[in-house]
Amino acid sequence: VVTDLPDWLSLSADESSYEGGAHPNHGHDALLWDRKAGVKRDPDDLFTSEKALSAVIRKDFCAALDRERAKKRGAPVKRGSDEPFSDCIDPADSTVIVGSAGGKAFDRIGILIGPYEAGPYAEGGYEVTLPVTPAVLAVVRPEYRASFSAGR
Numbered sequence: 594v595v596t597d598l599p600d601w602l603s604l605s606a607d608e609s610s611y612e613g614g615a616h617p618n619h620g621h622d623a624l625l626w627d628r629k630a631g632v633k634r635d636p637d638d639l640f641t642s643e644k645a646l647s648a649v650i651r652k653d654f655c656a657a658l659d660r661e662r663a664k665k666r667g668a669p670v671k672r673g674s675d676e677p678f679s680d681c682i683d684p685a686d687s688t689v690i691v692g693s694a695g696g697k698a699f700d701r702i703g704i705l706i707g708p709y710e711a712g713p714y715a716e717g718g719y720e721v722t723l724p725v726t727p728a729v730l731a732v733v734r735p736e737y738r739a740s741f742s743a744g745r
Contacts, residue, residue, distance in 0.1 A: 595623075595703070596693040600740060602626040603636070605690045605705060616714060621688040621705035636689045639699075639737045643685035646702075649728040654704060655681035657721045658711055665716045678712045684721070686710070692722070700725045700744030 595603040606622045625634045640646040658681060659670040672680055687710060690703040706719040723729075724744030733741050 595690050596696075596699070598693060598696070598698070598740075600628050601691075601699070602628065603691050603693075603699075605688070605703075619718060620707045621718070623688050623690045623705070625691065636691050637685070639691065639733060639740075641732045641734055643689075645732040646689070646729070647683055647685040649726070649732055650684055650702060650704075650723055651681070653723050654684045654721055657723065658682070658706070658719060661719050661721065662712055662716070665712065682706070682711050694744060695742070698740055698742040700742050702729060 595605050597603075602625070604624045604626070606624075608620045608622055610618050612618075623636050625636050625639075626632075627634050637643050637646070655672075659672070662670045662678070670679055684704045687707070688705040690705060691699040692701045692703055693699055694701055702723050702725060704719075704721045704723075706721070708714045708716070708718055711719050725741055727743060730738065730741055730743065
């Protein structure tokens with residue numbers, strides 16, 4: 594359970610499969626239950642587009658991802674270098690989850706990143722959490738804006 598709000602239940606899942614070889618494959622999934630409508634929704638569907646969400650969070654996402662990669666690697670990430678996995682990835686290509694630190698509305702966006710997406714398998718996956726900002730609120734579909742608030 595990522596977040597349990599009166600109108601929403603946000604869930605995430607870690608997936609793993611092994612089909613032989615050096616190691617199993619890992620990934621993530623997300624499910625958002627809209628209690629008012631009684632239907633499941635994809636977290637990406639709350640935004641005007643994946644591209645729009647990516648555009649407004651990309652700078653902060655890349656900075657946060659680089660900090661996490663530096664912790665695992667023991668050295669700063671030099672973007673644009675010829676080192677493998679030195680460039681940022683598009684956050685929309687990973688699993689988006691919505692969460693709430695305040696317990697009243699979605700006030701944070703999480704990006705779950707599987708192995709090989711932002712680093713070698715040995716580094717494992719990454720999770721980047723960002724606050725909902727006014728720029729993020731601007732790309733939330735109008736029918737869902739009441740379910741969001743700016744985070745800290």
